Amino acid sequence: xxxxxxxxxxxxxxxxxxxxxxxxRYTFSLIxxxxxxxxxxxxxxxxxxxYIAVTGEIMVAQATLFPVARVRDVxxxxxxxxxxxxxxxxxxxxxxxxxxxxxFYVIYxxxxxxxxxxxxxxxxxxxxxxxxxxAAAYREFVK
Amino acid sequence: MPGIxxxxxxxxxxxxxxxxxxxxxxxxxxILDQEIRDADNELREARIALAGMMGKQSxxxxxxxxxxxxxxxxxxxxxxxxxxxxxAEAAGQTAEVAKHAALAQEVAAKYAEQEALxxxxxxxxxxxxKNVEVLKQKITAxxxxxxxxxxxxxxxxxxxxxxxxxxxxAAASSGTNTHARSALDSLERIERRQEETLAQMEAAxxxxxxxxxxxxxxxxxxxxxxxxxxxxxxxxxxFKSEGGEDKAGSAK
Numbered sequence: 001x002x003x004x005x006x007x008x009x010x011x012x013x014x015x016x017x018x019x020x021x022x023x024x025r026y027t028f029s030l031i032x033x034x035x036x037x038x039x040x041x042x043x044x045x046x047x048x049x050x051y052i053a054v055t056g057e058i059m060v061a062q063a064t065l066f067p068v069a070r071v072r073d074v075x076x077x078x079x080x081x082x083x084x085x086x087x088x089x090x091x092x093x094x095x096x097x098x099x100x101x102x103x104f105y106v107i108y109x110x111x112x113x114x115x116x117x118x119x120x121x122x123x124x125x126x127x128x129x130x131x132x133x134x135a136a137a138y139r140e141f142v143k
Numbered sequence: 144m145p146g147i148x149x150x151x152x153x154x155x156x157x158x159x160x161x162x163x164x165x166x167x168x169x170x171x172x173x174i175l176d177q178e179i180r181d182a183d184n185e186l187r188e189a190r191i192a193l194a195g196m197m198g199k200q201s202x203x204x205x206x207x208x209x210x211x212x213x214x215x216x217x218x219x220x221x222x223x224x225x226x227x228x229x230x231a232e233a234a235g236q237t238a239e240v241a242k243h244a245a246l247a248q249e250v251a252a253k254y255a256e257q258e259a260l261x262x263x264x265x266x267x268x269x270x271x272x273k274n275v276e277v278l279k280q281k282i283t284a285x286x287x288x289x290x291x292x293x294x295x296x297x298x299x300x301x302x303x304x305x306x307x308x309x310x311x312x313a314a315a316s317s318g319t320n321t322h323a324r325s326a327l328d329s330l331e332r333i334e335r336r337q338e339e340t341l342a343q344m345e346a347a348x349x350x351x352x353x354x355x356x357x358x359x360x361x362x363x364x365x366x367x368x369x370x371x372x373x374x375x376x377x378x379x380x381x382f383k384s385e386g387g388e389d390k391a392g393s394a395k
Contacts, residue, residue: 008304031308031311031312033304033307033308033311035304035307035308037304037305037307037308037309039308039312041324042329045329045333046324046328046329046330046331046332046333046336047324047329047332048324048325048326048328048329049309049312049324049325051305051308051309052305053301053302053304053305053308054301055297055300055301055304056293056294056296056297056300057293057294057297058294058297058298058301059301060298060301060302060305062302062305062309063325063326064309064325064326065325065326065327066325066326066327067325094302096302096306097306098306098309098310098313099306099307099310100310100314102310104325107326108302108305110298110301131326131329132326132329132330132333134326135325135326135327135329135330136330139327139330142327
């Protein structure tokens with residue numbers, strides 16, 4: 001990777017020619033928009049979608065866990081998440097609000113966009129794995 | 144600059160109280176941007192103050208140099224007056240002795256005044272030096288705070304881009320079978336796949352067991368262990384030959 005500032009658009013070809021894509025484990029594509037975002041489909045992890053965006057110095061990779069609306073007891077789930085989130089290395093769990101007002105539990109990780117491609121790929125792969133593990137860990141709270 | 148972050152949380156709390164928790168998301172970028180601008184203004188002020196302080200310090204240093212030169216000058220006068228006083232004493236010129244002694248006394252008083260000024264100048268410069276250090280630390284801390292705030296703002300912005308994109312994918316795929324895949328969907332998909340794989344493996348096992356059984360039966364038949372269709376005529380032949388010569392006639 002060059003030393004010029006990394007953007008979401010400049011990251012895409014790097015990922016498409018990287019190890020994750022070459023091994024066939026991931027497919028990367030660009031979701032066009034005012035702020036383009038990379039969509040990674042993790043074939044090893046049930047084709048879970050990981051969304052990747054770069055702004056300034058930070059790359060964020062994020063996957064949706066499940067809608068808040070499907071959670072039976074939000075307070076109990078939140079308590080469980082606070083106690084167990086540490087098990088998901090390099091990841092944070094948060095509640096995000098979509099523009100239409102619907103809310104989702106998401107898992108995400110952030111790191112410097114200037115990190116090596118191998119580090120960025122490791123982050124994405126770890127996140128996809130963690131997303132499916134987190135879904136399994138918290139599924140009992142979802143109806 | 145811990146104050147900056149305190150302000151941030153206060154602002155976020157305010158936004159949440161005003162319009163519910165969801166408003167935190169919407170306001171985080173705006174508040175962070177504001178915090179960065181505030182921190183940047185403080186940093187700018189600190190830099191201007193530092194430049195001013197360093198300027199004052201250097202002016203005071205040149206004043207000190209002048210004062211020290213003056214002090215040296217007075218020292219020279221005192222030495223000269225004392226030398227002349229000694230010479231007059233040796234020559235026995237009483238009036239001259241008194242004149243030079245008085246002069247030396249007068250200059251010594253001036254010297255004492257000047258020495259106090261030099262000392263004061265030194266302490267002023269030291270004070271400016273302390274202020275310069277404090278301002279430099281403040282600038283370093285401010286730069287660090289801005290870096291942290293910018294990273295947070297970047298993270299929040301990147302998350303917002305991601306949220307918009309995943310919402311767009313969800314909206315575009317709603318009502319179709321290929322809906323946006325959450326981790327829970329993927330987990331269920333993985334489990335379905337595993338069940339399918341398991342079922343396929345069981346079926347394959349059963350099939351292979353059956354086919355092995357068939358093959359074995361065929362081999363046994365060929366070996367004559369299992370009677371085949373032609374054995375019926377053998378049996379009949381055996382019965383026909385019963386009571387005959389071959390009493391011990393058994394299957395071939």
